[in-house]
Amino acid sequence: MQNLLALLGIDVEYVRGEGNTLYFLDEAGREVPVIDYAGGYGALVLGHNHPEVVATAESFLRSGNPVLAQASRQPAAGRVLARLNEIVRREFGTTEPYYGVFSNSGAESVEVALKHAEFDRQLTVRGLLGEIAEHVERAREAVRSGAATLPDGPDVDVDALVDRVTAANAVVAARPPVLLALEGSFHGKLVGSVQLTHNAAYRTPFASMAAQVRFVPFDQPEAIAKIAEEERAVLLDLRLEDGHVRVVERDFPVFGALFMEVIQGEGGIREVTAEQARTIRQACTAIGCPVVVDEIQSGMGRTGAFFASSPIGLQADYYTLAKGLGGGITKTALTLIRGQRFRPEFDLVHSSTFAKDGLSLAVTLKVLDVLEAEGGQAYRQAAERGDRLTRLLRSLVAAYPQVLKEVRGKGLMLGLEFRDLSDAAAPRLREAARADMFGYVVSAYLLRAHRIRTFPTASAVNTLRFEPSIYLTDEETAALEAALRDVCARLGDQDEEAFFGPAAAH
Structure with a gap:
């Protein structure tokens, strides 16, 4: 993976993160901001280092409360499940409870x-x-x-x-x-x-x-x-x-x-x-x-x-x-199981050392507090920012139909699919497309030329993902528009040097 990042010219070390922005140091040691549309592959709905989430983690660690106290009463886990059941009842109109099994990752x-x-x-x-x-x-x-x-x-x-x-x-x-x-x-x-x-x-x-x-x-x-x-x-x-x-x-x-x-x-x-x-x-x-x-x-x-x-x-x-x-701070996962299917005996045949730890539970409760605050303002904000971003991407598809195919997704989980360039006139663009590397080449150019970070989706590499936090600003959206217009113009001109540099002399 490190070799691939170096080949693409994106093997940078990020030293700070805030909101939708990551920073790396240039050769002079100065911070260079990068707008992060990859969003931790969707993990950063509240952005990098959300202040309330960070404060909660710091407060918990300073409190001296144990992070790991397995096989004991853990009321915070019950509070997380109670909050989630409230959300389930509101969104699905059901009174049937869901039970929970905590773990450490999505997989x-x-x-x-x-x-x-x-x-x-x-x-x-x-x-x-x-x-x-x-x-x-x-x-x-x-x-x-x-x-x-x-x-x-x-x-x-x-x-x-x-x-x-x-x-x-x-x-x-x-x-x-x-x-x-x-x-x-x-x-x-x-x-x-x-x-x-x-x-x-x-x-x-x-x-x-x-x-x-x-x-x-x-x-x-x-x-x-x-x-x-x-x-x-x-x-x-x-x-x-x-x-x-x-x-x-x-x-x-x-x-x-x-x-x-x-x-x-x-x-x-x-x-x-x-x-x-x-x-x-x-x-x-x-x-x-x-x-x-x-x-x-x-x-x-x-x-x-x-x-x-x-x-x-x-x-x-x-x-x-x-x-x-986990609010971008802890590694937290949870499986909710419908009451009519839950088998209580499962608790005795499945366990995990680090699941349901005190720090993660404290952070998760704060994340739910932030999302649910002001009657779910975070959800409305995600929908509004997502609609704005969707309109922008669709306008680009209309402006560059020879380069872009379509926009898919909802809210702040969007994909922009580029047309297949397997038969492009420019040989290096053609080779990248045939090697399933086209999306990585474009995302590398966005980082190098425009300081915008995104990646293709893993199994559809002609589709770039856009999953910023709910705090996406008008300025960040405008920067993305300018960057994508530049990409589309260069692809339309088959300007492969912009993406790969001058061709090697023979």
């Missing part, structure tokens, strides 16, 4: 959801098998006592039938779960979460280490029903009805969970519509598949509501939160 919060969903599925399977075992034994005793007959007549051995049913069920029960995710998804790079990440470059090298995933076409959520039919499995049960023993099928819980982002971050800032969300929710409810909504990048107020899923009416069984939850 880990996804792993928690993955583990809990499988734990829930296994307990469901165990209960189903126990119920069938009772039915089978009751049927066996009824046949032996003469109170019931078997479906194929009196000459059939009831023990042989029971053995066949038990053996068939053992094979089905040993099946691993089927997991679902949307094409274009990004849910992390840990052993389980990387299998939910659609980009094959991240996923394939580790495919043998975790349960496999079936990816649903992003714009075809109706495909879930087809997948359900293809993956359907049944357990056999013996039922007593009017003196007869009948073999009946019971649906086996095949699906572990469906994971989705309502605004795909690394997949190119693509939004799920309300109609798509309804189709997904209905299809998953029909097959008993819990829905996990990954709000790691889109949540925390960035899109104009705390949960980006609330405006489209998608209430999840699990929410994964991280990034902005």
